[in-house]
Amino acid sequence: MAFIQLQNVCKTYRRGEVEVRALAGVSLDIERGEYLALMGPSGSGKSTLMNSIGCIDRPTSGSYLLDGAEVVKMSLDERARLRNRKIGFVFQNFNLLTRISALENVELPMLYSQRLRGRRRHERARMLMKRVGLEERLDHYPSQLSGGEQQRVAIARALANRPSILLADEPTGNLDSHTSQEVMELVAQLNREEGITVILVTHDREVAERARRQINLRDGAVVSDSGCTEKEGPTCSSK
Amino acid sequence: MDVLMTIRVALQALARSKMRAALTVLGIVIGVWAVILLVSICQSAGNKVKSEVLSLSGTNVIYVWNNWRSRDGERKRSGTGLIASDAEALAEECPAVLAASPIVYHSGQAVAGDLNCHIDRILGVNTQYLTVRNWQLGRGGFFTQGDIHSAAKVCVIGQTIADNLFPAADPVGQSLRIKGIPFEIVGVLETREANIFGEEQDSIVLMPASTLHKRLFGWPEEWVASLMVSARSADRMEDATGEIKALLRERHRIVRGMADDFEVRNTSEFVSAFSTITTVMTILLGSIAGVSLIVGGIGIMNIMLVSVTERTREIGIRMAVGARPRDILRQFLVEAIMLSTLGGLLGVALGIAFTFGLTYAINSIYTFTKWPVIISVNSIVISLLFAGSVGLFFGFYPARKASKMDPIEALRYE
Numbered sequence: 051m052a053f054i055q056l057q058n059v060c061k062t063y064r065r066g067e068v069e070v071r072a073l074a075g076v077s078l079d080i081e082r083g084e085y086l087a088l089m090g091p092s093g094s095g096k097s098t099l100m101n102s103i104g105c106i107d108r109p110t111s112g113s114y115l116l117d118g119a120e121v122v123k124m125s126l127d128e129r130a131r132l133r134n135r136k137i138g139f140v141f142q143n144f145n146l147l148t149r150i151s152a153l154e155n156v157e158l159p160m161l162y163s164q165r166l167r168g169r170r171r172h173e174r175a176r177m178l179m180k181r182v183g184l185e186e187r188l189d190h191y192p193s194q195l196s197g198g199e200q201q202r203v204a205i206a207r208a209l210a211n212r213p214s215i216l217l218a219d220e221p222t223g224n225l226d227s228h229t230s231q232e233v234m235e236l237v238a239q240l241n242r243e244e245g246i247t248v249i250l251v252t253h254d255r256e257v258a259e260r261a262r263r264q265i266n267l268r269d270g271a272v273v274s275d276s277g278c279t280e281k282e283g284p285t286c287s288s289k
Numbered sequence: 290m291d292v293l294m295t296i297r298v299a300l301q302a303l304a305r306s307k308m309r310a311a312l313t314v315l316g317i318v319i320g321v322w323a324v325i326l327l328v329s330i331c332q333s334a335g336n337k338v339k340s341e342v343l344s345l346s347g348t349n350v351i352y353v354w355n356n357w358r359s360r361d362g363e364r365k366r367s368g369t370g371l372i373a374s375d376a377e378a379l380a381e382e383c384p385a386v387l388a389a390s391p392i393v394y395h396s397g398q399a400v401a402g403d404l405n406c407h408i409d410r411i412l413g414v415n416t417q418y419l420t421v422r423n424w425q426l427g428r429g430g431f432f433t434q435g436d437i438h439s440a441a442k443v444c445v446i447g448q449t450i451a452d453n454l455f456p457a458a459d460p461v462g463q464s465l466r467i468k469g470i471p472f473e474i475v476g477v478l479e480t481r482e483a484n485i486f487g488e489e490q491d492s493i494v495l496m497p498a499s500t501l502h503k504r505l506f507g508w509p510e511e512w513v514a515s516l517m518v519s520a521r522s523a524d525r526m527e528d529a530t531g532e533i534k535a536l537l538r539e540r541h542r543i544v545r546g547m548a549d550d551f552e553v554r555n556t557s558e559f560v561s562a563f564s565t566i567t568t569v570m571t572i573l574l575g576s577i578a579g580v581s582l583i584v585g586g587i588g589i590m591n592i593m594l595v596s597v598t599e600r601t602r603e604i605g606i607r608m609a610v611g612a613r614p615r616d617i618l619r620q621f622l623v624e625a626i627m628l629s630t631l632g633g634l635l636g637v638a639l640g641i642a643f644t645f646g647l648t649y650a651i652n653s654i655y656t657f658t659k660w661p662v663i664i665s666v667n668s669i670v671i672s673l674l675f676a677g678s679v680g681l682f683f684g685f686y687p688a689r690k691a692s693k694m695d696p697i698e699a700l701r702y703e
Contacts, residue, residue, distance in 0.1 A: 134611020159610040
């Protein structure tokens with residue numbers, strides 16, 4: 051069974067009087083250690099799909115098995131636990147807490163998991179900051195860091211609880227091409243060396259082409275999946 | 290997130306906006322301040338009254354009154370009533386009784402030469418009165434047993450009467466007139482401070498009860514309004530009370546099963562009555578001050594709601610990295626409780642400072658009062674607990690609102 055298994059996932063929500071159909075039955079298998087880019091025009095549902103995979107959003111119908119567990123039926127607390135333990139988020143606008151230091155930002159997920167305490171938590175956060183090349187910036191506040199540095203802090207934060215999935219929503223959207231390169235190199239490295247499943251949403255073809263598999267969405271449905279050709283067809287059908 | 294960490298995060302959040310936090314807790318500060326101050330002042334007043342009552346009469350004074358009411362509430366006599374000789378009998382026959390005096394009340398105008406003054410209290414008593422009241426003579430002597438028998442026209446006066454009627458001379462040996470009847474002054478009482486009610490004690494004239502009856506009232510009888518008895522010591526109050534009741538029932542020929550025709554009260558009962566009054570006052574004023582705590586709580590709720598909205602994005606981020614709704618709830622709740630508790634602590638400090646200040650001011654304006662400083666530990670504990678609960682109560686709604694947020698919406702919030 052695939053690590054991430056989406057079956058006929060639908061998501062509709064109301065915006066005022068209008069009912070928006072963000073996902074119109076997506077079926078998708080993603081294996082452990084894949085490097086995957088979600089693409090598509092805005093409004094195609096790629097962010098919704100990613101939020102669903104990230105357990106922030108809950109599909110209206112369908113089934114989502116993460117490592118064999120059904121996420122759609124999970125409680126808020128169970129999904130919070132999954133986000134905490136198995137998933138790391140990287141956002142376009144970094145989403146760091148501005149009033150605490152970089153190091154404290156990295157510690158944040160560990161505060162909620164409570165697996166490491168006190169000094170050992172600091173040590174891990176320091177180690178992660180070193181991993182992303184920011185060991186000199188521990189006590190800086192996000193506002194004192196450049197965009198690329200902030201995004202690397204966000205990646206360090208995403209890695210805090212050794213997640214198996216890294217979800218990146220337009221991670222280079224606010225970065226210049228040079229820092230984009232750096233950040234994407236770091237992401238690729240994590241995928242290569244640590245076997246973390248990377249799923250990224252991007253508009254940027256160059257960024258998307260770094261991924262080993264590209265999926266295109268339109269109107270809430272998968273229209274093309276480069277992974278499909280390599281694997282046996284029926285599991286990644288689109289409707 | 291564990292509790293310690295939550296508290297740290299809350300403190301950090303508060304430290305970021307000190308001015309706002311300070312203004313937010315102002316209501317709580319004032320509330321707790323008022324509770325501490327009012328309760329403390331009330332309790333010192335109560336204590337002052339208590340000590341005054343005790344110093345007024347001594348700790349071991351017992352009062353006996355006529356009680357004309359029978360059990361069915363009709364006014365009828367079931368005994369002979371109190372008479373002056375009851376006092377002598379009590380002093381002689383009750384081992385726990387040190388001294389006893391009848392009290393007959395009157396008041397009026399005193400004239401000496403071309404001066405006159407009002408007398409608050411003209412009391413008919415016996416020779417043991419000064420012992421009962423623990424009062425001394427300033428000058429001269431007291432009237433004698435012989436004066437009582439003959440209803441002699443003698444009196445002992447208080448210092449105020451002496452000052453008013455005999456501003457220059459020694460009043461002992463002179464006479465004053467009440468209702469046109471001359472009384473020879475045999476002694477002057479030592480001066481006494483006004484009591485807590487501001488009642489002057491020195492506007493008094495003492496004379497034999499028999500004299501008051503016969504010369505001023507023109508009554509042949511020796512009925513008296515009350516008896517004032519002192520026990521040998523404070524520990525023997527109960528004994529004395531029992532002995533007084535037994536002896537008076539016997540002397541008044543009250544048959545077994547019939548109610549007493551008198552009532553016995555002692556100072557400790559007065560004190561407990563006063564204590565009840567102070568307690569009621571304390572609770573009343575404390576509650577009024579407590580209302581401002583609730584107002585303060587609304588202030589906290591208001592600011593917490595603003596804060597939750599302002600920090601929507603933070604809430605989204607925390608949820609994205611794995612905060613459960615209850616973690617968010619706890620974070621904001623702890624923040625509200627910290628706010629109100631810190632405000633409470635500040636209020637306690639201010640309340641204590643003001644209690645000392647006010648007491649000092651009272652004592653320096655009214656030098657004779659020697660008002661005590663009593664900081665009620667109960668009021669501190671209760672108001673702190675109350676302040677904390679106010680935070681809990683008014684913090685709950687904003688915190689719940691925060692915990693109910695949708696992480697996606699929260700992350701998009703600008």
